[in-house]
Amino acid sequence: MASFESGQRPLTHVRYESANSPYGAGDPYYNQSSGFLPPQKPKNGVSNWIKFGIPVAILVIIGAVVGGVVGSRNSGGGSSSKAVSNDPSAVASSAVGAKSDVGLFATGTDSFYMMPLYPSTTNTAIFTVPTFLTTNDSRLAWPSDPFQPANPSPTQVRTDRPRLIAPSYKWEVLPTLIANDPYLSYWNETIFGNAGILDVCRQVKERSKAFSYVYRMTNDSAWVDRTWLELQNAAGNGTTPWGPDTDKWNSVHFLDTAECSAGYGIAYDWLYDMWTDDQKQKIRFTLNEFGLTPGVNAFVNGTIGWWSDDNIKGNWNCVCNNGLTMASLAILGDDTTGNAEQLLGLTIPNALENCVFAVSNDGTWAETANYWYFGTTGWAEMTSSLMTATGSDYGMLTNNPNFNFTGLFHLYVQGSTSLFNYGDHGPNKFSTTANSMIFMSEQFKNPIYALYQREQYDAPDPWSMFWYDPTISGAFWDGTALDYFFDNSTDQWTSMRSSFTDINALYVAMKAGQLVNHQTHNDLDAGDFVLDALGTRWAGELGSGNYLSTGYFSSDDQDSQRWLYYRKRTEGQNTILVGQANQDVTAAPSVTHGSSGTAQGSSTVFTVPDGSTAYWVANLTSAYFNVSSFSRGMRLINNRKQVLIQDEITASQGIQWRMHTNASVTISGTTITLELDNQTLIMEVLNAPNGINISTADAVRFANDPPLPPGQVDQPNPGVTVLTMDLPPGSYTLEVLFNPQWPGMSSSDFKTPPNVALSDWTLTSHD
Ligand SMILES: *[C@@H]1O[C@H](CO)[C@@H](O)[C@H](O)[C@H]1NC(C)=O
Ligand SMILES: *[C@@H]1O[C@H](CO)[C@@H](O)[C@H](O)[C@H]1NC(C)=O
Ligand SMILES: *[C@@H]1O[C@H](CO)[C@@H](O)[C@H](O)[C@H]1NC(C)=O
Ligand SMILES: *[C@@H]1O[C@H](CO)[C@@H](O)[C@H](O)[C@H]1NC(C)=O
Ligand SMILES: *[C@@H]1O[C@H](CO)[C@@H](O)[C@H](O)[C@H]1NC(C)=O
Ligand SMILES: *[C@@H]1O[C@H](CO)[C@@H](O)[C@H](O)[C@H]1NC(C)=O
Ligand SMILES: *[C@@H]1O[C@H](CO)[C@@H](O)[C@H](O)[C@H]1NC(C)=O
Ligand SMILES: *[C@@H]1O[C@H](CO)[C@@H](O)[C@H](O)[C@H]1NC(C)=O
Ligand SMILES: *[C@@H]1O[C@H](CO)[C@@H](O)[C@H](O)[C@H]1NC(C)=O
Numbered sequence: 185m186a187s188f189e190s191g192q193r194p195l196t197h198v199r200y201e202s203a204n205s206p207y208g209a210g211d212p213y214y215n216q217s218s219g220f221l222p223p224q225k226p227k228n229g230v231s232n233w234i235k236f237g238i239p240v241a242i243l244v245i246i247g248a249v250v251g252g253v254v255g256s257r258n259s260g261g262g263s264s265s266k267a268v269s270n271d272p273s274a275v276a277s278s279a280v281g282a283k284s285d286v287g288l289f290a291t292g293t294d295s296f297y298m299m300p301l302y303p304s305t306t307n308t309a310i311f312t313v314p315t316f317l318t319t320n321d322s323r324l325a326w327p328s329d330p331f332q333p334a335n336p337s338p339t340q341v342r343t344d345r346p347r348l349i350a351p352s353y354k355w356e357v358l359p360t361l362i363a364n365d366p367y368l369s370y371w372n373e374t375i376f377g378n379a380g381i382l383d384v385c386r387q388v389k390e391r392s393k394a395f396s397y398v399y400r401m402t403n404d405s406a407w408v409d410r411t412w413l414e415l416q417n418a419a420g421n422g423t424t425p426w427g428p429d430t431d432k433w434n435s436v437h438f439l440d441t442a443e444c445s446a447g448y449g450i451a452y453d454w455l456y457d458m459w460t461d462d463q464k465q466k467i468r469f470t471l472n473e474f475g476l477t478p479g480v481n482a483f484v485n486g487t488i489g490w491w492s493d494d495n496i497k498g499n500w501n502c503v504c505n506n507g508l509t510m511a512s513l514a515i516l517g518d519d520t521t522g523n524a525e526q527l528l529g530l531t532i533p534n535a536l537e538n539c540v541f542a543v544s545n546d547g548t549w550a551e552t553a554n555y556w557y558f559g560t561t562g563w564a565e566m567t568s569s570l571m572t573a574t575g576s577d578y579g580m581l582t583n584n585p586n587f588n589f590t591g592l593f594h595l596y597v598q599g600s601t602s603l604f605n606y607g608d609h610g611p612n613k614f615s616t617t618a619n620s621m622i623f624m625s626e627q628f629k630n631p632i633y634a635l636y637q638r639e640q641y642d643a644p645d646p647w648s649m650f651w652y653d654p655t656i657s658g659a660f661w662d663g664t665a666l667d668y669f670f671d672n673s674t675d676q677w678t679s680m681r682s683s684f685t686d687i688n689a690l691y692v693a694m695k696a697g698q699l700v701n702h703q704t705h706n707d708l709d710a711g712d713f714v715l716d717a718l719g720t721r722w723a724g725e726l727g728s729g730n731y732l733s734t735g736y737f738s739s740d741d742q743d744s745q746r747w748l749y750y751r752k753r754t755e756g757q758n759t760i761l762v763g764q765a766n767q768d769v770t771a772a773p774s775v776t777h778g779s780s781g782t783a784q785g786s787s788t789v790f791t792v793p794d795g796s797t798a799y800w801v802a803n804l805t806s807a808y809f810n811v812s813s814f815s816r817g818m819r820l821i822n823n824r825k826q827v828l829i830q831d832e833i834t835a836s837q838g839i840q841w842r843m844h845t846n847a848s849v850t851i852s853g854t855t856i857t858l859e860l861d862n863q864t865l866i867m868e869v870l871n872a873p874n875g876i877n878i879s880t881a882d883a884v885r886f887a888n889d890p891p892l893p894p895g896q897v898d899q900p901n902p903g904v905t906v907l908t909m910d911l912p913p914g915s916y917t918l919e920v921l922f923n924p925q926w927p928g929m930s931s932s933d934f935k936t937p938p939n940v941a942l943s944d945w946t947l948t949s950h951d
């Protein structure tokens with residue numbers, strides 16, 4: 185469901201925008217009428233490769249890496265020898281030198297897709313297997329927490345402040361760690377930069393985090409005053425009063441209440457010693473009035489507390505329980521109302537039964553790839569706060585033993601250009617990041633997650649500063665499998681690629697799964713896929729409809745009004761349509777698959793070995809009406825340079841293959857040429873069935889679709905073309921081959937795969 189008010193600036197995107205246009209007309213992401221937009225394609229003539237660049241120190245590092253001196257540069261003091269030592273302490277001290285030698289692995293980002301760019305280099309000393317170094321070196325590692333209660337209880341908090349996420353012993357060593365770690369150093373600078381321009385934003389939580397961080401790193405009380413103003417505004421006590429006198433934090437949309445509560449909690453706790461008693465009393469009063477009292481009510485009043493019901497295993501449950509938990513922990517002991525203590529007895533058990541089970545046993549987040557951000561941010565903040573404030577996670581880490589795998593979900597759902605962004609895309613992510621990956625990494629002892637996330641555009645964030653374990657070492661891609669199969673029946677899907685470190689790499693992902701049990705954020709999209717190659721997305725998603733449309737979230741029943749909207753209908757997906765009808769919500773697909781198990785090595789320049797492939801076949805018969813059998817298979821051909829999608833279908837209504845693309849489409853017989861971003865992808869229909877009609881259509885509803893609710897409209901899909909292939913009722917095999925026109929590859933280098941029935945597909949069936 186709609187999470188946050190729109191029109192907010194995505195703070196974490198700041199460093200990608202042109203330096204002189206933080207706000208207003210000059211800002212390419214600012215739209216006067218609707219506020220900040222998701223990133224837009226640069227206009228022609230604007231570089232697609234704007235490097236991030238404000239901190240000079242980082243530019244120096246980029247220069248070093250791009251200059252190809254990795255591994256050979258002599259850094260005064262640091263070791264320039266990259267020989268791998270078996271002595272952990274020797275490895276650790278050479279890592280200090282190595283870290284400052286190399287700096288950030290990613291050298292910049294793509295300004296449109298915001299994906300990291302990696303240097304083209306082999307570095308077998310640094311780009312090694314992900315691990316945590318064993319070290320006692322206090323320049324490199326956090327000390328252990330002195331607060332280790334023997335019998336933790338949610339209402340027995342540590343005696344020192346802060347309690348939430350960042351205890352004082354961590355603040356004490358942070359400057360030293362920053363001085364020795366290029367990631368912490370870069371994030372620190374970026375957080376300072378964000379704090380400086382936050383005053384035109386209205387997000388109390390983001391501001392509390394950033395302002396309090398900068399105060400504690402500078403002792404400059406101006407930041408306390410700024411935070412106080414922020415709290416005044418959120419209380420409606422600022423110079424411009426706003427909102428109703430009661431329920432100012434909008435408890436009927438409890439996410440607002442929860443986020444304001446978290447913001448108040450952070451500010452109260454992180455600046456505790458700076459507030460006067462009068463200020464503390466006022467903060468607690470307003471927090472109780474607009475946050476915690478509605479919070480207690482939410483657990484008995486379903487109108488505001490529907491998110492605490494046992495079937496709400498999704499982001500709402502995580503975000504709402506988290507906000508109430510952080511705020512309660514912050515004022516516990518000072519609170520005279522009893523709300524804080526009462527809520528901790530409610531939020532923790534509720535999150536343990538609901539929030540943590542939004543992750544299925546393969547790690548997939550049950551809502552969508554985008555809602556993963558909201559849910560895991562809430563989960564990580566709540567878990568971390570409980571651990572630092574009271575010394576235990578109470579099962580938030582372990583109650584769902586498969587929560588660990590949701591980091592893999594995120595890693596694989598991210599393609600070469602952007603997410604496999606099926607279903608609703610959610611609101612702007614301005615108050616969330618993927619930095620729960622860094623928390624998971626430390627807690628689940630899985631270095632890959634933090635090594636991955638530290639390269640990403642959204643890594644700089646106060647939470648990262650405290651969650652990041654600077655002893656991690658290696659490269660996330662070294663030894664990490666290129667393919668992954670997520671097999672839980674809720675969301676069967678697959679992810680396949682040709683490299684983790686090349687934004688031009690091939691990436692394909694396809695899903696089957698149930699069409700219910702996704703908190704009504706999914707589409708009727710079994711068989712849907714995305715395809716990236718040559719730095720752009722060739723087959724893509726349309727995203728959310730208007731969340732305020734009539735019936736948009738009414739249900740996931742077959743006759744739900746949600747399924748009237750084009751972007752949610754089967755015709756709005758990259759799959760097969762039969763009789764122009766929506767898929768059957770009782771779908772229960774099954775899948776088979778295989779992979780050569782290829783993993784990338786140390787180098788960012790990866791040459792795919794001969795025979796490397798993967799395939800995935802979904803039986804989608806149950807997803808359709810008027811279909812007696814239908815399986816869709818996808819496989820990589822020619823060492824991951826080409827992709828084959830094969831459909832075997834018997835239907836008693838007209839069949840239509842559909843794919844949505846931003847490319848221009850030229851059809852010549854059974855050859856289809858797509859052109860986008862100055863790149864070309866040629867599709868071939870192999871062994872084309874007689875009577876096939878290859879054509880294009882607009883991404884709009886059919887004239888004879890059931891009507892939208894009165895007064896409602898579909899969102900326009902400008903620039904999108906639907907490539908269609910129609911077949912009359914009957915029994916067919918439809919084979920579509922995708923040939924991205926890779927540089928240096930001539931037409932004779934492309935393979936034409938043999939015609940093999942899906943039931944006979946193996947790893948070698950197309951050699
Ligand atoms: C590291 O600390 C451990 C005890 O925690 C000690 O046994 C070991 O000798 C120390 N190593 C170094 C290199 O100081
Ligand atoms: C953090 O960044 C700010 C802004 O660049 C800088 O002034 C400060 O020295 C940094 N802190 C540390 C510990 O390096
Ligand atoms: C801020 O004040 C604290 C406590 O007086 C002190 O420990 C810390 O070093 C100071 N930090 C800075 C950046 O001045
Ligand atoms: C806001 O103003 C009200 C009414 O004067 C007061 O009760 C409350 O404590 C104030 N809250 C804050 C955070 O200043
Ligand atoms: C539940 O909350 C709603 C929204 O605030 C309110 O209108 C309603 O009166 C409440 N119901 C009860 C029983 O308190
Ligand atoms: C899918 O994951 C859920 C949540 O962990 C679990 O209850 C269910 O049994 C899993 N289904 C299968 C088929 O493994
Ligand atoms: C988490 O998963 C990783 C593999 O993805 C594994 O290495 C690690 O041991 C797991 N940790 C826990 C606590 O299950
Ligand atoms: C078209 O490009 C936009 C970005 O400009 C992207 O969000 C969308 O998913 C793309 N649509 C398709 C169908 O690829
Ligand atoms: C596909 O699934 C259906 C059930 O939906 C089953 O009857 C059929 O045998 C399966 N087909 C294949 C080829 O496995």
Ligand SMILES: *[C@@H]1O[C@H](CO)[C@@H](O)[C@H](O)[C@H]1NC(C)=O
Nearest residue numbers: 762763764765809810836837
């Ligand atoms: C299935 O086909 C029949 C005609 O054979 C048609 O009346 C019916 O509407 C179709 N069902 C769906 C869901 O399209």
Ligand SMILES: *[C@@H]1O[C@H](CO)[C@@H](O)[C@H](O)[C@H]1NC(C)=O
Nearest residue numbers: 227228229230232860861862
């Ligand atoms: C495409 O090529 C033209 C001409 O070389 C160039 O002006 C334009 O910027 C390029 N567009 C993209 C998206 O790279």
Ligand SMILES: *[C@@H]1O[C@H](CO)[C@@H](O)[C@H](O)[C@H]1NC(C)=O
Nearest residue numbers: 840877878879880881908910
């Ligand atoms: C071919 O398919 C397109 C799109 O469905 C349709 O508009 C067109 O009429 C069809 N042409 C023929 C000859 O059937």
